[in-house]
Amino acid sequence: QPGFDREDHPHRRRNLLTGRWVLVSPHRAKRPWQGEQAKAAPASGAAYEAGCYLCPTNTRTNGEANPDYPATFVFDNDFPALLTDTPDPASGSSDGDPVFAIAPARGTARVICYSPDHSRTLPQMSVAAVRALVDTWAAQSAELGERFANVQIFENKGEMMGCSSPHPHGQIWASDFVPMEVADEEREQAAWLSARGRPLLDEVAEREIAAAERVVAMNDHWLAVVPFWAAWPFEVLLIARTAAARLQDLDDAARDALAVILGQVTRAYDALFSTSFPYSMGWHQAPGGSDALAAWRLHAHFYPPLLRSASVRKFMVGFEMFAETQRDLTPETAAARLRAALAETENA
């Protein structure tokens, strides 16, 4: 009887950070595609666009003019999903109702322009410019962390990911509640620490480095892997290898190393399908009042939608929505392809 082969046989893998399983169907990558073909993102040329509401000196929809900023620029989101001064729903009609359960949500939302250059995405920025972004993330996280339970920093890159402006930028949504995903990760990390005496991502990093096959890039401070339980085809998990629970915990050396590995991961992405690779990227860090600080390890997730080319994406629909996340190629294959893409950019 022939044995199990990870590259041929469907199986499930467990995401240790969320506690949820993922269905892996590697043989599915062979199916033909008759569905939607996205058009490739147009290459943006000019460093300054008069019509862009994020470029220096331009006026935004609310009438404010941007300063002539030299590096990063942070401003309050003109259409924030969270507001600081929302009244409590307890004053509404559904208070204490178990069927129609409602809870307060307050917070603030900011936009971070990565640099004045309209045309330079993260993989095209200099290490020094990315380092300035890292410092901005850390400063924002520290400042907003004083007032809010959770500081969610993320980037939606590309029209395919709902990005509403081509000027390279990210967002911060800080909230007075701990959102579901962060709460899940805190629960799983805390349980791991108390069961095994070590932080979850510490052990994951050690094992991934030893296994080597899913590693995309690494340095003394950071590990970039396609995690064993990756959901998106070319998902990457970027783990701090030093004991940092939040962005502001990173020292100078770790920040420099982060600027380097962010360039590597995103250039590998761009090289993979010769396109400006769309993704959502987000940081996960310990919430403000966390009582599981020692269990937390700072990390970022990259969730890119592309599957087979610059125009064929993975759809998380149907079975994925109603039953379970499913992927069509193994994380091992994805990592090998990203390593090859990275080598290509480094030899170029």
Next chain:
Amino acid sequence: QPGFDREDHPHRRRNLLTGRWVLVSPHRAKRPWQGEQAKAAPASGAAYEAGCYLCPTNTRTNGEANPDYPATFVFDNDFPALLTDTPDPASGSSDGDPVFAIAPARGTARVICYSPDHSRTLPQMSVAAVRALVDTWAAQSAELGERFANVQIFENKGEMMGCSSPHPHGQIWASDFVPMEVADEEREQAAWLSARGRPLLDEVAEREIAAAERVVAMNDHWLAVVPFWAAWPFEVLLIARTAAARLQDLDDAARDALAVILGQVTRAYDALFSTSFPYSMGWHQAPGGSDALAAWRLHAHFYPPLLRSASVRKFMVGFEMFAETQRDLTPETAAARLRAALAETENA
């Protein structure tokens, strides 16, 4: 001090079926949109397409010819994500490893052509034709339920939802494991029954009917509502009002009534933005070996991506991926618009 207003103030609502919270930011619907504009789906004209691999008498990619079927037609998916004869990963290398946790996954996948007519989507089919589809669902659920722990029936409609063929069809993925979403719903429904002595969706249906504001359509056997905790802008939950835990439990009257309400919901969708409305639709029913059968109530979810027009969708990216699902208009507003759209089709 002004009170809380659901239509203005951000808040969170709890999805009772999954136990997860959703962030509602109603004021966000006011923001402008500079991002991706999808092209409207082209209207399909001909009832038969020579190049379609789902039309009667045509040959599929694997060389088999479809019969000249008169109503529904079910066949094995040529590119199934699940296979019946996969060896056990216990024979692989990750057995018992807590860091790289792996589990077996076996099953089968089928395609259901809704009717021979290439051009007629569900909202355009006759009640008799939809009733034939309901009978096919029930028969497939009963047959596959004998052999598999879970029978997941769903439809991805439209290119935007990753549908790879325009011929109206759905899918069945039956598995020897209970997928995450179904396990979550079973856990929450079982907990509700033991805490309150009634099935969760029984109580939800009763309260939604009394509240009326989120109801889209109803009859003696079914209730279609934008649930209090809806995630997608125009999400609909279709709840069986009789004690059915699975599709095969439905009697003749409930099946007829289902055919009617399915037409109403999907015609309301098409009328809303004057387009063939994309969605993923999926049934949730008790898994095969369920020990919480009395807690289960058969229901279907419609998850449609459109937000503001036939070309502007909601993106579940960034904050939604890393933190928490977020919506930009209230379920109450969405339901009112769907009711108005339905009235329009019924007066036409």
